[in-house]
Amino acid sequence: MPPAPTLRTGHCVSSLPSRRGQLMRDDKRRRAEDEEPALSVTTGRTIEAPPSLQHRYRRIVFFFARTIAALIWWDLIVRRIGGGALARRTALARYRHIAREFRLLAVEMGGVLIKLGQFASARVDILPTEVTDELAGLQDEVPAEDFAAIQSLIEAEFRRPLSALFARFEPCAVAAASLGQVHRAVLPDGRRAAVKVQRPGIEELVRVDLMAVHTAIRWLKRYPPIRRRADLDALFAEFSRTLWEELDYIAEGHNAERFAENFADSPGVLVPKVYWSHTTQRVLTLEDVESIKISDHAAIQAAGIPLPAVARRVFRTYLQQVFEDGFFHADPHPGNLFVHPLGDDEERPRPFQLTFVDFGMVGRITPEMRAQLREAAIGIGTRDPHRVVQAADRLGFFLPGADLALIEQAVRKVFERYWGLSMGELRQLEMSEFREFILEFRQLLLSMPFQIPRDFIFLGRALGILSGLATSLDPDFNVFAEVQPYVQELLSEEGPATISGWLEQIGDIAQNLIVMPRQANQFFNRALSGDLEVRVGVGRDLGRKIDQLEAMINRLFWGVIFASLLVSGILLYVTGQAVIGAALVAISVLIWLRALLLR
Numbered sequence: 001m002p003p004a005p006t007l008r009t010g011h012c013v014s015s016l017p018s019r020r021g022q023l024m025r026d027d028k029r030r031r032a033e034d035e036e037p038a039l040s041v042t043t044g045r046t047i048e049a050p051p052s053l054q055h056r057y058r059r060i061v062f063f064f065a066r067t068i069a070a071l072i073w074w075d076l077i078v079r080r081i082g083g084g085a086l087a088r089r090t091a092l093a094r095y096r097h098i099a100r101e102f103r104l105l106a107v108e109m110g111g112v113l114i115k116l117g118q119f120a121s122a123r124v125d126i127l128p129t130e131v132t133d134e135l136a137g138l139q140d141e142v143p144a145e146d147f148a149a150i151q152s153l154i155e156a157e158f159r160r161p162l163s164a165l166f167a168r169f170e171p172c173a174v175a176a177a178s179l180g181q182v183h184r185a186v187l188p189d190g191r192r193a194a195v196k197v198q199r200p201g202i203e204e205l206v207r208v209d210l211m212a213v214h215t216a217i218r219w220l221k222r223y224p225p226i227r228r229r230a231d232l233d234a235l236f237a238e239f240s241r242t243l244w245e246e247l248d249y250i251a252e253g254h255n256a257e258r259f260a261e262n263f264a265d266s267p268g269v270l271v272p273k274v275y276w277s278h279t280t281q282r283v284l285t286l287e288d289v290e291s292i293k294i295s296d297h298a299a300i301q302a303a304g305i306p307l308p309a310v311a312r313r314v315f316r317t318y319l320q321q322v323f324e325d326g327f328f329h330a331d332p333h334p335g336n337l338f339v340h341p342l343g344d345d346e347e348r349p350r351p352f353q354l355t356f357v358d359f360g361m362v363g364r365i366t367p368e369m370r371a372q373l374r375e376a377a378i379g380i381g382t383r384d385p386h387r388v389v390q391a392a393d394r395l396g397f398f399l400p401g402a403d404l405a406l407i408e409q410a411v412r413k414v415f416e417r418y419w420g421l422s423m424g425e426l427r428q429l430e431m432s433e434f435r436e437f438i439l440e441f442r443q444l445l446l447s448m449p450f451q452i453p454r455d456f457i458f459l460g461r462a463l464g465i466l467s468g469l470a471t472s473l474d475p476d477f478n479v480f481a482e483v484q485p486y487v488q489e490l491l492s493e494e495g496p497a498t499i500s501g502w503l504e505q506i507g508d509i510a511q512n513l514i515v516m517p518r519q520a521n522q523f524f525n526r527a528l529s530g531d532l533e534v535r536v537g538v539g540r541d542l543g544r545k546i547d548q549l550e551a552m553i554n555r556l557f558w559g560v561i562f563a564s565l566l567v568s569g570i571l572l573y574v575t576g577q578a579v580i581g582a583a584l585v586a587i588s589v590l591i592w593l594r595a596l597l598l599r
Contacts, residue, residue, distance in 0.1 A: 053208045056109065060209065063105055064216030067098055071223060092130050099134035110142045110178040111202075112209030112243065119239050121461075136464075144173035144181050149200045157280045165278060169195070174290075175335065179206075179246060179360075184288060192288040193275060194357075196249065203247065210240055238457075246360040249284035255359035256286070262325045269317055270340055270353040289355050291341070294469065295334035303341040304350035310339055311473040312482065313354045314466060319486055322459065323374055326365040329356055330458035332465050363458035369395060374490055381487025385411035397452065 074094065078087045106113035120127060121135035150173075151162050162169055168186040175182040180198045187193055199205075217232045245251060253274040260271035270289055278285035292299045294314075297307060314337070321328035329336070338355040365373065372391045379387030385408045393404060452460060470477045 053205065056205075057208050057212045060105075060109070060113070060212035061215050063102070064212070064219070067102075068216070068219050068223060070094070070098070092128070095128045096130040096134055099131040103135060103138055106138060107142075111205050112178075112213065114138060114142075114178045115243055115246075116213060116239065118461075119242070119457075142176055142178055144176035145199050147171040147173075150181070150183070150197050153197060153200050154195075154283055157283050158278075166193075166195075185285075187275065187278065187285075191275070193278070194272070194286050194288045194290065195278070196284040196286070198247065198249070198282040206243060206247070210243070213239075242361070248281055249279065249360075250281050252358075252360045253279055253284055253286075255362050258327060259329065259356065259359060259362075262321070262327060263317070266317075266320075268313060268351075268353055270355040272355075272357060286357070289340065289357070290338055291355060292339045293334055294337040294339055294354075295472070297473070300339050303339075303352075304345070304348045305339060305341060305352045306349050308474040308477065309349065310352070310354070311470045311477045313352075314473075315470060315477075315479070315482055317354060318462070318466060319483075322365065323370060323377065323486075323490075326367065326370045328363050328365070328459065328462065329359065329361075330363045330462050331358060331361040332356075332462055332469070334469065337469075361458065363462070365459075377483065378487055378490050381483055381490075383415045385409075385415065395456070397456075 074087045074091075078084075102113075103117060106117045117135045117138040121132050121138065154165065155162055158165055165188075166185045167188050167190070170184040173181040173183055174194075178199075179202055180196055183195045183197065185193045185195045214236060217236050221232050253276065256271055256274055260273075263269040263271065272287040272289045275285040275287070292303065294300075294310065300307060300310060314332075318328065318332075336356065336358045338357070340353040340355050342351040342353060344350075372395045375391035376388050376395075379385070379391060388411055389404050389408045392398065393402070398404065398407070467479075470479075
């Protein structure tokens with residue numbers, strides 16, 4: 001056996017004794033605690049949970065219950081008793097306070113809550129910017145699990161002692177997140193490896209946390225402003241599916257291999273190899289490829305690598321991932337991207353490889369979606385708002401009823417004001433102007449039937465992270481200038497497809513010309529015989545006003561019933577009919593609450 005190379009331990013994540021780790025460390029203790037009362041899953045299933053996890057469940061549920069109660073108080077009750085101006089004036093501060101409290105709770109408890117916060121931060125189509133901005137900086141960094149628990153899990157997975165699996169295994173984790181942590185190791189044949197290990201008992205913790213979140217969603221569905229804005233059941237299913245996918249390390253290994261195949265002809269991109277002999281569903285062993293963190297600008301420059309070149313490399317790899325491969329890394333935060341210098345130390349500018357790690361969260365884009373994304377990219381590159389909006393509509397961003405012409409006006413306004421500006425110039429804009437303009441466009445979209453599809457949520461989150469990354473690497477990085485060559489390439493490829501489309505349109509026109517005389521003859525015959533029916537459609541504005549009028553009538557009706565019962569109950573009560581009077585007052589209160597919930 002070759003001697004094991006010396007490993008650089010680098011940064012060591014502290015292994016603090018956390019409540020979560022103490023709860024799940026010993027399988028024997030968990031089996032003994034299985035006799036405790038079970039938590040009931042909202043889907044009808046039950047799982048056994050120790051008292052500490054039940055306490056965790058109750059704490060999460062209490063936070064959401066308190067938050068929902070505050071929303072109902074301010075947005076329903078206070079507004080109805082004349083405090084509308086106060087509720088509107090304090091709304092943004094209250095939303096920011098709720099998001100901040102959730103962020104603090106997530107950092108303290110870890111688990112699903114951190115993932116939920118990161119997921120929510122990408123839902124700009126549903127949540128206020130005050131919430132998404134507060135959650136955007138939520139980092140999945142928690143204290144490492146005790147090494148004894150990690151060693152027990154690895155040995156249970158492979159049914160072999162750790163010393164037989166690895167020539168060397170660093171007990172100190174180099175990275176720790178809510179679902180797992182990473183240790184450096186050396187395989188028996190001398191190859192250096194990074195071993196990603198799930199936290200012991202994490203699946204049980206995820207089930208309990210998801211139960212708590214689902215309970216909160218059942219309550220939120222009764223809150224009209226949120227119920228009208230989003231399909232909460234679909235969002236929960238999307239979030240749960242994504243979370244369970246991250247816990248399947250075999251699937252993550254296959255994701256890494258697919259990513260490597262896509263960039264097999266790109267020497268400037270490096271993806272770690274998967275060591276399948278040392279991989280299971282809960283342990284993933286990869287080639288150790290860590291080098292300079294992409295956020296370590298000083299080290300990158302000291303290695304002779306220009307920062308703008310790194311920004312361009314990152315941007316162009318995502319152009320390939322999105323528009324060509326249809327498979328993209330959905331979590332490109334600085335901990336998952338590294339810069340690996342190549343060649344001679346004295347060479348300037350020095351060649352390098354961009355290294356991607358952690359493929360637990362990936363996005364997939366079907367060929368149909370990719371074709372429409374290419375259409376949108378061409379529309380952006382040629383400043384064609386109609387092309388951009390039509391592509392977005394075909395991608396499913398707008399449901400029937402959306403005013404696409406109005407959206408086109410907004411996109412045109414964006415092009416007129418911001419097209420061609422570099423990232424640095426965008427940052428130098430007056431925040432009041434930039435914020436007001438973006439809010440104007442965002443409020444327009446929020447007023448439409450609009451929700452971002454799942455993989456576009458991942459893409460939007462990835463692009464949001466990348467925009468900050470590119471700006472930090474190169475404040476003068478110009479997305480519009482970088483996308484121009486790619487758009488020109490797409491336009492050159494569009495020729496055959498355009499000719500095919502023209503031929504199809506010519507065929508449709510010819511067919512219409514053939515049937516048009518017959519249809520015209522039928523039209524005039526019906527008009528002359530008096531059988532022609534004319535149907536008048538109601539515009540969206542008139543329909544909305546009718547709905548508003550109907551809602552006002554409903555509120556007036558229930559208001560009259562409430563007032564009548566309340567006054568009658570009080571009169572009966574003061575005249576000696578206490579039982580009947582109290583009953584009528586109680587019924588009036590129930591009617592008032594019903595009217596609030598049906599708002």
